[in-house]
Amino acid sequence: MKSLEGERILITGASGFIGKHLVRELSNRGARLTCLSRLDCPPEDIATLVQDWVTVDLSIPGCLENVKKRVSGCKYLFHLSGTVKDTQDISELYNTYFSDIINPIELVSALKSSLRHICLYSTTAVYSHIQKPVDEDSPIEPSGLYGANKYALELLFQLLSKQANIPLCIMRISSVYGVGMPESRAVIRFIRNMLNDCQPCVNGSPYALRDYLYVDDLIEISIQAAVCRVGGIFNVASGDPHGLQGVLKIIADKLDKPLDIRYIGEHKSDDFIINISKAVSVLGFRPRPLSEGLMLLCGFMQ
Amino acid sequence: MKVLYELKDAEILVTGIAGQIGSRFAEILKQEGISFRGIDILDINPSYPYLKYNLSDRADIDRLRCFIKPATHVIHLASRMSNESNIEKGVSENFNINVLSTVNLLNALSRETKHLAFASTMTVYGIPDQLPVRETSHTQPDNLYAATKLMTEKYLSVFSKKNSLPIAVLRYSSVYGPGRITDRAIPRIIENVIDGCSPLIKGSGSTVRDYIYIDDVVYATLVSSAKHASSIINIGTGVGTSLKQLAEKIIELSQESVELKFDLESQDGHSIYYDISKMKNELEYVPCVTLSDGLATEISWHKLRRM
Secondary structure (H helix, E strand, O other): OOOOOOOEEEEEOOOOHHHHHHHHHHHHOOOEEEEEEOOOOOOHHHHHHOOEEEEOOOOOOOOOOOOHHHHOOOOEEEEOOOOOOOOOOHHHHHHHHHHHHHHHHHHHHHHOOOOOEEEEEEEHHHEOOOOOOEOOOOOEOOOOHHHHHHHHHHHHHHHHHHHHOOOEEEEEEOEEEOOOOOOOOHHHHHHHHHHOOOOOEEEOOOOOOEOEEEHHHHHHHHHHHHHOOOOEEEEEOOOOOEOHHHHHHHHHHHHOOOOOOEEEOOOOOOOOOEOOHHHHHHHOOOOOOHHHHHHHHHHHHO | OHHHHHHOOOEEEEEOOOOHHHHHHHHHHHHHOOEEEEEEOOOOOOOOOEEEOOOOOOOOHHHHHHHHOOOOEEEEOOOOOOOOOOHHHHHHHHHHHHHHHHHHHHHHOOOOOOEEEEEEEHHHHOOOOOOOEOOOOOOOOOOHHHHHHHHHHHHHHHHHHHHOOOEEEEEEOEEEOOOOOOOOHHHHHHHHHHOOOOOEEEOOOOOEEOEEEHHHHHHHHHHHHHOOOOOEEEEOOOOOEEHHHHHHHHHHHHOOOOOOEEEOOOOOOOOOOEOOHHHHHHHOOOOOOOHHHHHHHHHHHHHHHOO
8 A cells, every 4th residue: 555654634623622633543643743723832742743834814815925935845634724613604604704714725726736635524414404324415504604614615616626636635523432532422421421420411412323433543534645646525424423422331331330311302303324435445434333342442532 | 586575674785896796696685675785995976874994904904893783684795716826925915815804704794684695606616526526525626716705604603602692604616698708618709709800619518517697696695685595506507518619699689790719729728517405495495487587688698798
């Protein structure tokens, strides 16, 4: 297999949960990393792995002017950054369109003479929940601004990739979990609650199926796509959906704790099942089942 | 048309009212006795309530809000095709014109607004996988204009769900009719033919399009407003006509004896025409103007313009 050793790689959103995993793995493989982030300096746990840390706030118009020189020559782009918070308030677009749409396009434009591959992290939130399981050709109908902005960026990246003849891999990812994820996220809260013998609280439907993807699987498939310079749109999920009740049961089993749950909120919700057969057949994607990922995470947190 | 009776107490706002389609809306609304007002960036002085306003401008949104307030139904046509084909140079402009303008409009809507019809385009489909194209067909815009139109559809869908406002996304096919001079195939061919010159057809003339007469577009849109339609609907005739057939028809109707010339160095464009079952079923609207009648009217308009 071709390797990324010695290659200059640009990662946006490098200080986030997924970004840090990507930095570690790419560094392991000998890549030279330039990272864009809002933070003034890299988080301690990845500081030694990054060759060039570029502080920039993509929400500011014109912010890339002083950055272009430092990123020029990068051959691979992993574009993770973007507004994470979802809302149905359309006027939030005023606050997000530079960071989520205009500046990323300007960034790719500045790099297009050197880029050999782009990996764009999008989301399964671009789909309507009506048709299931969703495959890559399912109707696009985001329920909030997060999905709508990601889809807008997909469309523009596709135009740029076609114009500049750069392979573009769009990964529509489901909920990602793993070591280092924010404490506020449900999976981490559940494990923390059980470890502390507190009753976990499920807000929303305990049975509606959702797909949880282990972060290492995402990193592996992203790097695989870059190395092989694969283009296309792929659903990247575990293909092993569970309801929150099921997630808690696995955690309780792993930690050998009783399953005692408090339920609040609206219980009715549709399943959201993601078809990953395209990633499996084209990229050779073999994600681990939820129980395996949760075992790793529980083990780490214990 | 009976269904338009539903709009008898309506106040319709038409954005982009000074454009070719917008102007025809104004004429037909007047004819139908439906109250309306319009917005455009052009300096015109019409007989109906009019606001000269650039919808991309957020700074003066209160003026927009004030003008829009009485509108019960909005027909959002305002849009512009940027000449900039370079993506990085054109992205901001296209995003502003098509997406942010729409967001400004949505933010200025009042509680009075009961329905919005959005003029989208067949170009969102790009090069179709299958013909005829249905609303569920794959979308693959291949230029900035089409991409920003498709994005706008998605932002509208988010707004529609949050605010329970029915929004009809109407994907117009190739609209023709009086009012346009030279920048499209039909007016260019007509102008050539009535000048007695041979029109130059790019490629072999085999490119097929779905040509719909402007009045049918206006009426289909008004029906969507009257019915508070809330889905994506192809607005076309369902009939594909090649560029060669179209040019031959124009020559025949003009009664001029000119020959077609073909620029075989140029490539033919992709072909597209619609399946219009959804328009027929949901809007219960069927286009009434035949291609011959529509072209004859447009030819007369061009001739009259020269007098």
